[in-house]
Amino acid sequence: MIAIPVNGGAFAPYEVMVGRGLMADAGRRIAALTPQRRTVIVTDETVAALHAPALQASLTEAGVDSVVVAVPAGEASKSFAELERVLDRLLEAGLDRKDVVIALGGGVVGDLAGLAAALFMRGIDFVQVPTTLLAQVDSSVGGKTAIDTPRGKNLVGAFHQPRLVLADIDVLATLPERQLRSGWAEVLKHGLICDHDFFDWLAGEGAAGAAGDPAALQRAVVRSVEIKSAVVGEDEKEAGKRALLNLGHTFGHALESATGYSDRLLHGEGVAIGCTLAFQLSARMGLCPQEDPSRVAAHFAAMGLPSRPCDI
Numbered sequence: 001m002i003a004i005p006v007n008g009g010a011f012a013p014y015e016v017m018v019g020r021g022l023m024a025d026a027g028r029r030i031a032a033l034t035p036q037r038r039t040v041i042v043t044d045e046t047v048a049a050l051h052a053p054a055l056q057a058s059l060t061e062a063g064v065d066s067v068v069v070a071v072p073a074g075e076a077s078k079s080f081a082e083l084e085r086v087l088d089r090l091l092e093a094g095l096d097r098k099d100v101v102i103a104l105g106g107g108v109v110g111d112l113a114g115l116a117a118a119l120f121m122r123g124i125d126f127v128q129v130p131t132t133l134l135a136q137v138d139s140s141v142g143g144k145t146a147i148d149t150p151r152g153k154n155l156v157g158a159f160h161q162p163r164l165v166l167a168d169i170d171v172l173a174t175l176p177e178r179q180l181r182s183g184w185a186e187v188l189k190h191g192l193i194c195d196h197d198f199f200d201w202l203a204g205e206g207a208a209g210a211a212g213d214p215a216a217l218q219r220a221v222v223r224s225v226e227i228k229s230a231v232v233g234e235d236e237k238e239a240g241k242r243a244l245l246n247l248g249h250t251f252g253h254a255l256e257s258a259t260g261y262s263d264r265l266l267h268g269e270g271v272a273i274g275c276t277l278a279f280q281l282s283a284r285m286g287l288c289p290q291e292d293p294s295r296v297a298a299h300f301a302a303m304g305l306p307s308r309p310c311d312i
């Protein structure tokens, strides 16, 4: 297990723990954050069936009572209606300011549960237990929480940092291959924005991670979190450098919107096409070498990701 500190000075520091078998020990770690020995696990219906029993068993063993609140899987749950339902369940469970909420799931659950934690009683602690590669390498770290509105994605939200992130590499074994590859796009993004050696490793031996090799996945998650932690530590509220983490996202979000935030285009797939388009635009503006866009596109394609809008 590797613990990566996230420390910005502007928020309480916390650790992202990355390793295998972390779920079995999660209860003990979370118990240290719950003086009243109770919590609510926010998850989605798919993840609830796969991982909530193990997390609840671990919490029970550590003496922590837990209630599970499951929302429908998918981006549509990042809504005012689901936010209200989650907040109501936190009230029903009798949580107060000293309690913590656990986000067990991918980016949708992390964003929704994190925002609920930011709003509940004017803000209570939350723990991220990300179960997708995308959430482990990106959305569970850095404190961005949000819901969508009909006018656009992530338009209502808060910066609310978690107290702890537990990224268990073993849970990625239950991810459908397409979801794993989608998360890999965010890993490649980290290589593209600031670590040439990492990008080269991902293109070579690291590529086994995109097919599910646990050792390669662990290295990819650790390096991604190190990169993200350094950026967020310098610029929590995206006043400057953090915008780097949005590489490819402006195009990607537009494509996701055009395809109705549906299974037709997963977020990471939008990011893969978006990164290629961003490099094409940069090349046309004379901001990067002319050969870069095709190198980037070839790399995404080699990982089984789309790289052009016509791939959708």
Ligand code: GLY
Binding pocket: 138, 139, 141, 142, 144, 242, 245, 246
């Ligand atoms: N996913 C981009 C960020 O956290 O800033």
